[in-house]
Amino acid sequence: MRMRKKKNLIPRMERCEACQIKDGFSLKGHWRETLMPQAAELRLELGCGKGRFTAETARQNPDILFIAIEKVPDALVVAMERATALKLKNVFFVVGDAALLPDYFSQDEVDLIYINFCDPWPPKRQAKRRLTHRGFLALYQKVLKPGGQIHFKTDNQPLFEFSVLEFPEAGYELSEVTRDLHRDGPCGVMTDYEAKFYGEGLPINRCVGTLPLGPV
16 A cells, blocks of 8 residues: 655655664664664664554553664655654664665674564565565565564465475574464554454464574
């Protein structure tokens, strides 16, 4: 679904500039020491959308530094406004592309990556564009520390079945696989899409991929 253009986008983003990183490339290898030296971990969210998950997860984990990356400024501004309204000091936003992660972060700099409800790119010819394709999973290995994790959620069943095969092929240990995350009631922080789907009774898929401590 195409994001509707936001009115007054630039001034709205400027009002939230304290939580926006305009040049992520310059912080490569220095995110924690620059933004939050006391942070216990550095976590990324790829495609944060309007930021419901981002803001609430950061609020619940004040000792962790969160970096949310989103390609669409019209969605990102809503996420930034949410974080600003909550006066969060441990979450920052980047208008950027997941394909550029190794340009933003150094090897072993990231503890955990969240991928929530990404574009499924259903045509087979578009498979390489899926954020859980083995090509992207190999890319994440360039920034994740040994033992680092990827937490993946989607409502799209074909994408999930594709993904649970890709993780092991890319060298990740697969765990916490479920095809109905909220079967026994709401579980964890939801995204905006997730809350909508849950309200409609649609099952949510989730799994965790862990990078081995030894060579992949």
